[in-house]
Amino acid sequence: MKPQCVTVVIPCFNHEKYVEDSIRSVIAQTYENIELVVVNDGSTDNSLSVINALQREYGFTVIDQENKGVARAVDAGFRRSFGEFFVPFDSDDVMLPNRIEKQVTYLNAHPKAGCCGANFQYIDSDGNPLPGATFKKAASYNFQDIFENMKIWLGAPTSLFRRQAILDAGGYDLDNIIQDYSMELQVAYAGYTLDVIEDVVTLYRQHDRNHSSNYKVNLPYNLKIIEKYKDHPGYAKARRGLLHSALKSAVIDDKPYARELFKLLPLRYWDMKTIRRLRHYFTK
Incomplete structure (x- = not known):
């Protein structure tokens, strides 16, 4: 067959x-x-x-x-x-x-x-x-x-x-x-x-020319994707994960953009990874 x-x-x-x-x-x-x-x-x-x-x-x-x-x-x-x-x-x-x-x-x-x-x-x-x-x-x-x-x-x-x-x-x-x-x-x-x-x-x-390596282009689209599930109890965690991923590069190579990303993370959603990103923002 x-x-x-x-x-x-x-x-x-x-x-x-x-x-x-x-x-x-x-x-x-x-x-x-x-x-x-x-x-x-x-x-x-x-x-x-x-x-x-x-x-x-x-x-x-x-x-x-x-x-x-x-x-x-x-x-x-x-x-x-x-x-x-x-x-x-x-x-x-x-x-x-x-x-x-x-x-x-x-x-x-x-x-x-x-x-x-x-x-x-x-x-x-x-x-x-x-x-x-x-x-x-x-x-x-x-x-x-x-x-x-x-x-x-x-x-x-x-x-x-x-x-x-x-x-x-x-x-x-x-x-x-x-x-x-x-x-x-x-x-x-x-x-x-x-x-x-x-x-x-x-x-x-x-x-x-890889799209996947361009975090500044990709982030708005990724945030739009998860917005469809904003009523899911894991939404805040998913959003924080996307912002952390973008911050990993931004704190080193685009500090003005990193500042804008930090503003998108309310303090109540900060965790140890956010603190590490902030430390890297000031030290790298």
């Missing part, structure tokens, strides 16, 4: 240097039933030509649209696809060959899990290994776990979702660029667990 279909959607904006490696890593998967959709999100470089050349060779679906942002690009691929499982995958990252097989096997054995995450290896712009990736132990998390603890996350480089979980969660938030964190919370809030396996499944590229 043919295995369940897994849809992989690769949104691409100006990644002509990397998108071929990303596409070929999906094509090289050991899993036998993959539907690949590549969304060119208004690239102004040579990305579309690279994508089209590979499409002629391998026959996957290409969506060419004006630039709408990563969330709308992923959603466009989701709406044009049919796989029972769904993988949004950045166009500068690389899958290891048995990634899909391992994660589908896990989800088939754990029906309450809405998403399976894993570990990754950092690489530089030329594909050379970099240190620093946090190792995530095998675990199963509910909404409260991931909402209240900023250290718990699955992340776009390794997440594989059940399509039904995304539908039950209401689909993608089209106005938020942090679509991975938003969808993780939505799926968990819908009653699914978010599970992690310990395998390294992705090479996660680090370069100066």
Whole structure:
């Protein structure tokens, strides 16, 4: 019997240097039933030509649209696809060959899990290994776990979702660029667990254009995400966690911005981590 279909959607904006490696890593998967959709999100470089050349060779679906942002690009691929499982995958990252097989096997054995995450290896712009990736132990998390603890996350480089979980969660938030964190919370809030396996499944590229490293851009979007759950008893803790995360960098490299962040933390919500951030503000 043919295995369940897994849809992989690769949104691409100006990644002509990397998108071929990303596409070929999906094509090289050991899993036998993959539907690949590549969304060119208004690239102004040579990305579309690279994508089209590979499409002629391998026959996957290409969506060419004006630039709408990563969330709308992923959603466009989701709406044009049919796989029972769904993988949004950045166009500068690389899958290891048995990634899909391992994660589908896990989800088939754990029906309450809405998403399976894993570990990754950092690489530089030329594909050379970099240190620093946090190792995530095998675990199963509910909404409260991931909402209240900023250290718990699955992340776009390794997440594989059940399509039904995304539908039950209401689909993608089209106005938020942090679509991975938003969808993780939505799926968990819908009653699914978010599970992690310990395998390294992705090479996660680090370069100066990574959205995930821009805390000043990301913070307002992250705060908007958790605002949807402001009635949850863990809301204050979740908000404090996001502000602490931004303060970690701001107290060193942008002290005026750090002052504004401290003002967003009422004294009744301060803890020892807040005090450490304040000490670093004055000493680093």
